[in-house]
Amino acid sequence: MLEKNRYVIFLVEDDEMYRQMLQDHFRGNFKKNVEVHAFPGGETCLDNMSMNPDIVILDYNLDKSGPAAMNGIDVLKRIKAARPETQVIMLSGQDKIQVAVDTLKFGAYDYVVKSESAFLRAQNIIRNLIYNVNLRYWLKLQKLLTWVLMGVIVIIAIATVYLRITRPDLFFIK
């Protein structure tokens, strides 16, 4: 299969209200062939990595359930170790350069601050990620078709030369 027909998005957010808002927003805006799964913590997200998420929206601060909960950076590292091709978008209430640097250093695709525009920004990043995945698949298809076409041309050329030698009558050559 050269084009993905199904995308899996994980949301990892320990605050119930924010988790619901994100889940509803993405389910409403990505109806076609996108599954959205929400988790209240990093542990449950990691337990479900067998679902091969394409994109994970991950809260930077996952400490609402207590100091023992895995923090966002630890979850990010574990996600990238388990499945490097999964793209992680970090969400944080802090607009601090060091937080952004840390998340990108450990493999996050992007970093979004929890503000009024966070939902639209995250949605736009996801849209671009899906577009990039589709683009890669179309480029692979284009390459394959190019090789097939070249193969066909070579076969026709060889067949033409062979026939000209063995069956010149077919070409009206006297």
Added chain:
Amino acid sequence: MTSPSVSMDFLKTLTGGDAARMKKYIDIFLQQAPGELEQMRRTLEAKDWPALRVVAHTLKPKMVYMGMPELEAVVRDIEESAAGQVNLESLPGLVARVEEELGKGMESLRRERENLS
């Protein structure tokens, strides 16, 4: 500071005016907020600054989403003060202000929720 009237603009824009969704988010907030305020009080009394930072950090974006942006600045001050353990003497006043204004904000939210069709 006068009683904040909540703005429903963010919720209306996010949900496209979907009253059921707006009610859902308001209900979750009204359920969570008293507990978070209580936690803020407790952690302040216990001088548990890391825990106070966590509560403030959680509450901060909700002030914007629930249409009380002026409170977001106050909660941010609490978060930064607790995180850096600076200006700690200002914390009781800030927390008291959040309690008072958030209480009024929640009343406004209940009224707005009832008006949603």
